Amino acid sequence: MPVPPSVPPPPASNQGFIRRHGGKLIASFVITAGLVYTLRKSGLPLLPAVSCFDHVKWWTVPCYIATLVAMSYFRATRWRFLLRSFADIPRRRILAVSWIGFAAIMLMPFRIGEVVRPYMIRAPGREEGGKIVGRVSATTATGTVLAERIVDGLYLSLVLAIALTLVPMLQPTPLHVVGLPVSIAQVRGYGYTTLGVFLAAFATVAVFYFARDFARRVTLAVFGVVSKKLGEKLANTAAKLADGLHFLGNPRDSIPFLVETSLYWGLNGVGMWLLAWGAGVVHPDGSAITFGESCALMGMLGVTILIPGPPGLVGIFQTGIYCGMSMYFAADVVTGQGAAFAFLLFVIQFAWQVIGAGFFLIGDRSALRAFEEAEGMVPRPAESENLAT
16 A cells, blocks of 8 residues: 655664664563563462363364454454545455554554554545545544544443442452452452543543534643643644544444444453353352353453553453452462463464464555554654644
8 A cells, every 4th residue: 555655664674663662672571570470479370280271171262263253353344434434445454454453452562553553554545526535644543543442441341340230249259369469349449440531531532522622722721831832732633533433423334333343342252251161160159150250351351451561461461360250259260270261362362363463464465565664653753743634
């Protein structure tokens, strides 16, 4: 895909990337080492003992992979409804860019891979009738990704809050997460707080979309006290990002987007329930994990990996699962069958992300070129103005 002429070519080697993100890479290494050490010391190793897999029904693994494939498809293709107001992008390209972007989010530290999709999908457009149509700037694409993230956060944190309220916990309820110096009360509080954060984020962006002049005046009044230039920059950036909510005003886009989002998260919950059941995760009375509990685990995992962390989400991923399971299952199950479940869930998802991205990078030359062009990730200050226009 052609690159707008205002965007300079990306660095010719990985040296530029390391120089730009070296600090994040070092910090992520320290975080990874600390998490791995803490989990091992707490009896929650990343690689469980072989005996933890004794209860696994291995036929559930390919069944889970089937739900993962379907879930990933809806996760990727629903983006077209957010972009359709600006350009009608072929579904194959949406799939290629999304799969590569999802792998970048998982593989790169501190979620800096989030910028890959906006940079890969940008397009200069074409002239028709004296007008430029089909143009997608990096800022426009970033606005759609922001809208997608806020909707996902709202959806997931709402599901988690409902599960925390309605799904009975283990009795007697343990005071702390198994093996970790984190209380169950803190875990539940974090879940409810996340819902509040996403409600506030949605309200802020929605105000900029539906009442832009009012939001701009408030932003200038608040931040203009510190710096008028800063206030104007924040107001302009927020207004452009708020354009990602354009789909809300068009039922032709908003309804199918919300339907596919529901399918995405619904399949995720079903898949996690199936894999946990297949791993032998049971209650003290021998009854199997319920779908409501799997929704709580899904929600807790989702809000935990929002925390900027190391490449591959190593440690952060497992911590989210253990925090969720500690509310519903005995310690021996969490450290046994639960550890097997967490390991299988992580390995399958990690492998699927890498394989999917590799397929499109190898089989789609345009996707490979776009990824190479996006390698620079965060633009330099002189470039950001060009990308935003």
